[in-house]
Amino acid sequence: MSRACLVLPPRSRFAGESLPVVVARALGRADASQGQAGVESLFDVLPRGWPAAAVTRQVDAGDAANALWLRADPAYVRPDINGARLLAVGEMLALDAAEADALLRPLRPLFGDSGMPIDAGRPSAWYLRLPIGAPVPTLASPDEALGADLFDLLPSGAEGRRWRALLSEAQVLLHQNPLNAERQARGLAPINSVWFWGAGTLPDRIGSEWRVVLSPDETVHAFAKAAGANALALDAWNTPTDAAAYDLRHERRLDRLGQRWLEPALADLAAGKIAALRLVWGDGHIHELRKSQSLRFWRRPLRALAERDDG
Template sequence: MAKATLLLPARSRFAAGNLPAQVATALGRAERSLGTAGEAAQLRRHFNVQPADWSAAALTRQTDAGDAAEGFWLRADPASIVPDMQGARLMASAETLRLEQDDVDALLPALQPLFAGFGYQLDAPTPARWYLRLPVDTPLPQFAEPEAVLGDDLFSHLPDGDNGRQWRGLLTEAQVVLHQHPWNEQRVAAGKRAVNSLWFWGPGRLPESVSTVHAQVRSRDALLQGLATLAGVRIGGEQTVDALVDLRQLRSLEQLTRDAITPLLEAIRRGELAELQLDFEDGTGYRIRRGQRWQIWKKPQGTLVDD
């Protein structure tokens, strides 16, 4: 029988509330584990990647364009920043800006000469994700992932050191080009966020090898799809094999319990599913199996955050 693993956001993302009786009972009797918190750590629980320091840019590039091999990549995602009394804040980037091809056609040509002067090639195989192809010997600073910067002071996350100086300069020049571009006036007039910055992150090459215990991955996330592709497992479709199902977009406790967990608990009860694993981004995990129904001495877990 197949197994199902749900990849879930941190439990704190869900509003407080009591769990349905069936779910509370199952979690109370489940095998519980505690791992490292964070998106990268969560994905490492399911994929063995060599070298271990993977590149988000190369993996998503492979998903978007299929040409990441032999290249050295850096994400240069479109972004929207808003000034405030302390400086500026990153308020949206990549997918959250919901760009269309018209936006790319208008803005990308204005930025490409800026990077070409350094030998960097800027392109956008999809409107949401923009890339720089760099010479393989390009020295780079540490870049912050956009999730760590979103809503925070932009300047506290800029790259530092000697290598960082060049990239801070490039970021400033890109902001000037975008701020002066008439296309942004049209976006703002239409009630959309201005694309007034880029955000650099995720540099590197494709990993040499990727493996996973899962036979199928169901996800719309480009990074997860890239890992699955290199691991040689099926992406999408109906679940008939051991599957990793990406539900990190969920924010409703009712959706989680009613639409995701309960149907799978019923499948276990009917003998159609051997095991269900819940993996939360905060590191908490649950392993639910049919034989646990006899462990009646274990108390139900009333809420998602119970210890």
């Protein structure tokens, strides 16, 4: 029989909100534990880590072996009184291949002269290729960096100054590119920066207990493909026929999360259509649910996600 995993936002996102009755009852009776958070929990990566740039590069171009990769994705930042905030990156900018090539043309000498050639695996995914062992920054993913001040997220120290300088020079070259005036005339955001993230080399192995992974994130799709899983777009709950994981990290509303995902999944669990349901919250909290837990009638419902529920 199939089973399912829902990868969810941190519980703090919904602090103070009342849970739907059926969800509150099920979570009150579930087994709770603490473990790895986020979509990383879906994959067994060796060596340990989350080398997003190398894994997506292998899917995009098939040449990720024997190099260290860093994403340098096209980005839109808006200056404010305190700095410059990252407002859009990668696929959010709707670039085509011709636009990507025009924007990359002046950047190639900048990064090439620094020993890290830049190119596009896809119009929305730009890559820096470095020698294995070269020092690279550990930076937030676009999801984590959106809305933040870019320079607050860049590393400090001598190596940090190098990357800050490269970023500043790239921003000047992109700001001067005439393509941005054309994009703005069409009502599109300019590409006036890059965002460095996802450094790493191609893993020796990527595995997963989940045979189907549904996500809106192309990076998650790349890891799923590397693990031999079927990578699908996220749509709506359908009773899975295999071990299936659903990436719901971006959900902002508890009512919609309950109606579209939690309640239908719990209904399938109660009906015996799935054998088990795992909820992985973004703070690393895990709920394991099975039909037999309905016999735990003495356990009170979980009133809210901030309530203690580990016993």
